[in-house]
Amino acid sequence: MAFLPITKEEMVQRGWDQADFVLVTGDAYVDHPSFGAAIISRVLEDEGFRVAVLPQPDWRCDRDFMRFGRPRLAFLVTAGNIDSMVAHYTAAKRKRSDDAYSPGNRAGKRPDRACIVYSRKCKELYPDTPVILGGLEASLRRFAHYDYWDDRVRPSILLEAKADLLTFGMGENQTRQIASKLGQGLPVSSLRDIRGVCYAVKTQDYQPGPAVECPSFERVCSSKRDYAVSCRKQQDEHDAVRGKTVIQRHGDQIVVQNPPMPPLTTQELDRVYALPYERMYHPSYEKEGGVPGIQEVEFSITHNRGCFGACNFCSIAYHQGRAVTVRSQESILAEAKRLTENHRFKGYIHDVGGPTANFRRPSCEKQKTAGLCKGKKCLAPKPCPQLQVDHSEYLEILRRLRKLPKVKRVFIRSGIRFDYLIQDKDQEFFQELVRHHVSGQLKVAPEHCSAAVLDAMGKPHIEAYLRFARRFYGITKEAGKEQYLVPYLMSSHPGSTLKDAVELALFLKREKIRPEQVQDFYPTPGTISTCMFYTGLDPYTMKEVYVAKTEKEKAMQRALLQYFNPKNQGLVIEALKKAGRLDLIGTSPGCLVRPDPKTAAALRNKKPAIKKHTVKKGKGSYPKGKKRV
Known part of the structure; x- marks a missing residue:
């Protein structure tokens, strides 16, 4: 080679x-x-x-x-x-x-x-x-x-x-x-x-x-x-x-x-991945410190292509397509054996995945002859009744990889579709995922908690994530392990208002989640979400969609997701004031942020508003609490 x-x-x-x-x-x-x-x-x-x-x-x-x-x-x-x-x-x-x-x-x-x-x-x-x-x-x-x-x-x-x-x-x-x-x-x-x-x-x-x-x-x-x-x-x-x-x-x-090229068959994919790759950057880069992009993938294996999850902000569906195709088990095992012969291999396969790690079959039988449905998603807002969920072959592949000589651990670092996973009545894969294939942290992507925002994203509602999280931590505890979920979250996606961002901040506080990183929505060409960002319209309903476009509002939405960071105090206070949620500024357990001196003084001086409830007494009516003259 x-x-x-x-x-x-x-x-x-x-x-x-x-x-x-x-x-x-x-x-x-x-x-x-x-x-x-x-x-x-x-x-x-x-x-x-x-x-x-x-x-x-x-x-x-x-x-x-x-x-x-x-x-x-x-x-x-x-x-x-x-x-x-x-x-x-x-x-x-x-x-x-x-x-x-x-x-x-x-x-x-x-x-x-x-x-x-x-x-x-x-x-x-x-x-x-x-x-x-x-x-x-x-x-x-x-x-x-x-x-x-x-x-x-x-x-x-x-x-x-x-x-x-x-x-x-x-x-x-x-x-x-x-x-x-x-x-x-x-x-x-x-x-x-x-x-x-x-x-x-x-x-x-x-x-x-x-x-x-x-x-x-x-x-x-x-x-x-x-x-x-x-x-x-x-x-x-x-x-x-x-x-x-x-x-x-x-x-x-x-x-x-022209119409899209059909995705590669299993045999064609096997042929592509059997080609004589060096699996490294060109030696001429060594003197410059190498190419960092190789680090995560050098000892990773791609087993599938395509993603029927098709989130609106993701380019995969418009590039690779929604139809899932896979490599054969023997092709995957052969690549793994080549990895173990590499002098740099330390016993760890970093990933066995793809666009979505746990997709190993078409979403339903119909798509094979009729294609994937127009304007519909297989998993959102709820799983399609025709969805076929099966992790058995993926699980068999992972078991075979774990048995290979020189392999110490096999991790899954690609995205796991938790909403697909919890639909599987057979819990064997979930059990073995938690017990064998998590390297301390498992990255998953609930993205938000507001139903309106998740609908705009083409994602499942937050209840699916909560079901998954409860089961994940339950199995983790049974296994006597210390492992954590790392949720990906996105601020300022089309559809997300300041009130939605406040809702997400409260959700994170309630669930004791403190994200170290937050991704602002990034409008890249070719996605449905970018269309919403530019037009303010949902292309499938033609209804208006709220879009945060000013840098200030984007910064406030992002700060709310990290409300606990002292550096964000000013922005969080400003966002809560604008959202009409002064009740979340204070020192009580239910508050998101402590007031700064100026806000504290304003809150002390603020007199509670008198709500004027009209009650009837006799022939007339007058505000409650006022004496009749």
């Missing part, structure tokens, strides 16, 4: 005078199946193509982009594992100082909007060479989309990047078909019949056919209602079974999205 070439010298050492594909990525080169660029490069290599990797090129000059010369077939461009804007900026739009996907954890190794910058540079230097976009950043921006950082609607990234083609979703099979056709000498324009791709065509050249048309770029820029309609149509057609072609006009061009 060997890393693919990242320099001209490494390419020449292989005896190549030219690469078939140059894969440009915004991440450092990490040859591990948790990195999309690694998977695509190894898939192409497995198909017999020569692939050179150009990681984090300097976009301010031409030199790096000319490192390998002109590729024989195409440039493949990705921003990396995460969106470049999310990599650079916090939810408050402050510049980050670190980047886990760069050497030495240092920020600044990739540009903002990396896909656009890289693609344009490739086109500028090699105008006749096809440029194909892929990865998360491109996938979520394939249509006109609200851009949080610019606070405006931007056109399809395909047009802004001046690329020839865009692959959306998990791109192995699209890439195989693209490479095969280009390898046969066919032009890039002949690739427009491949599922899972987007392309642009002049309006006069478009051949009309069965398609769902979204409101145009111009309309979604001028009408938030049209934007919400467009969002719903795009979400509804992102299904490999029933999804149709989707088009959106941009001036004199039409962006065409």
